[in-house]
Amino acid sequence: MNKASLKSKYPILRNLFITATWIPVVLTITTNVTNIAQIDGISMRPTLNPTDFSKDWVLLWKWKWSLYKNLKKNDIIIFKSPMDYRKKLCKRITGIENDLITTKHPYPVDRVVLPKSHLWVNGDNTFHSIDSNTFGAISSGLVIGKVVCVIWPPSRWQFFSNDE
Amino acid sequence: MAPPVTIQTKEELDILEKVNRKNRKDDTKKSAKPKKYSITQYECFDNDKGQIECFPFKRIFQQVGEYRREITDETTNM
Amino acid sequence: MKTAFKVSSIFVRSVCLLHIVHEFFYEFTETKGESMIPTINARNDYVHVSKRYKNGKNVKLGDCIVAIKPTDPKQRVCKRITGLENDIILVDPSICNSNELKKYNNTTVSDVNYCFNSFIKVPKGHVWLTGDNLNHSIDSRSYNVVSMGLIVGKIYGANDFNKGSWRDLFGFRFIRNTLEREPDE
Numbered sequence: 001m002n003k004a005s006l007k008s009k010y011p012i013l014r015n016l017f018i019t020a021t022w023i024p025v026v027l028t029i030t031t032n033v034t035n036i037a038q039i040d041g042i043s044m045r046p047t048l049n050p051t052d053f054s055k056d057w058v059l060l061w062k063w064k065w066s067l068y069k070n071l072k073k074n075d076i077i078i079f080k081s082p083m084d085y086r087k088k089l090c091k092r093i094t095g096i097e098n099d100l101i102t103t104k105h106p107y108p109v110d111r112v113v114l115p116k117s118h119l120w121v122n123g124d125n126t127f128h129s130i131d132s133n134t135f136g137a138i139s140s141g142l143v144i145g146k147v148v149c150v151i152w153p154p155s156r157w158q159f160f161s162n163d164e
Numbered sequence: 165m166a167p168p169v170t171i172q173t174k175e176e177l178d179i180l181e182k183v184n185r186k187n188r189k190d191d192t193k194k195s196a197k198p199k200k201y202s203i204t205q206y207e208c209f210d211n212d213k214g215q216i217e218c219f220p221f222k223r224i225f226q227q228v229g230e231y232r233r234e235i236t237d238e239t240t241n242m
Numbered sequence: 243m244k245t246a247f248k249v250s251s252i253f254v255r256s257v258c259l260l261h262i263v264h265e266f267f268y269e270f271t272e273t274k275g276e277s278m279i280p281t282i283n284a285r286n287d288y289v290h291v292s293k294r295y296k297n298g299k300n301v302k303l304g305d306c307i308v309a310i311k312p313t314d315p316k317q318r319v320c321k322r323i324t325g326l327e328n329d330i331i332l333v334d335p336s337i338c339n340s341n342e343l344k345k346y347n348n349t350t351v352s353d354v355n356y357c358f359n360s361f362i363k364v365p366k367g368h369v370w371l372t373g374d375n376l377n378h379s380i381d382s383r384s385y386n387v388v389s390m391g392l393i394v395g396k397i398y399g400a401n402d403f404n405k406g407s408w409r410d411l412f413g414f415r416f417i418r419n420t421l422e423r424e425p426d427e
Contacts, residue, residue, distance in 0.1 A: 027258070028261050109168065118312075139310070141315035142389060169363070174358075177361055200423070201303070203420050208276075208375045216279060216280070230328070233329070234330060234332045237335075
């Protein structure tokens, strides 16, 4: 049986196969370049999820080569929780490497200097947030992506620019 | 470096262990006998002949139920 | 024009497929550095990494793993797990070791007090990593506990291309978990 007859005989199979070969491409993009994510919880109020009625969908930038160098103070990031890799957390960066941080309540020491490639993260909603004051500085290797903008609901459409 | 960890001494650990044992008396009866495990790692040096020479270093762990504690000391690597 | 488009499309798809396999299933990669001697050589050793253990899923005490270096996410390190969460372990018992070592460095009584009497408890979601070559390894003893989210995969074998011939399978050997049961007293 030659190729042409295969093509005409099983058009559905052929199309299925071609679609399947694009799955790795989509996966590569969503794991390495960009993706969307839904924000859960109230720890980033009022910036994200300002009310109980809807959950924000955000656009994430994940491209690591630019990410590690460009993480700055005030960026909102999503990262794997250092205490449990299954949980993803969304917080704002409030300190980068070599910064001297004045810590808050549960943290046992008053001041810390952040080690190389480590970040200090806090929720905007200070009183309802499990953040670096609980689990300490996080390695930037745990960062999944940077929140670029809110894309849903449309009424909340906004970019998070970071000009200091 | 997250999260902050504190260094404890043997004496502090012994006290903690005693308290914990009191709190869960039934559990310790079932698995009262501690099991011992070891991991062997090495310390390697370049010797005079330009070869690498490795000396084993054994780390010993004692496990009771879920509780595991290292018991390596100066007598375990003679 | 049409064929050029087709070829590049096939190229993109195969590169992405390879990447996905690397990311989630299996990777064969070179390692460098003295920290895992004698288990893995300092150069020309290639390791087989299983990504099923990504994020430290199901890793056990004594496993040999690859992780992102906490102080530099662009680098990866290859170490052995010598403490799982909730384990109580010694920070650095090796600095005052047995008699052979005393030839090389003079250990004192105060050192002995330090190395066999400073314990830490590994926090939830973290592991303690040390290289097999304890005196040439930068590991948890300097950068503290490592979050399981930084674990990339588990090493289950290695090829030594110094002994590169097909007859001895290019120096293939399994890298095993070195945790052993000690005889009871």
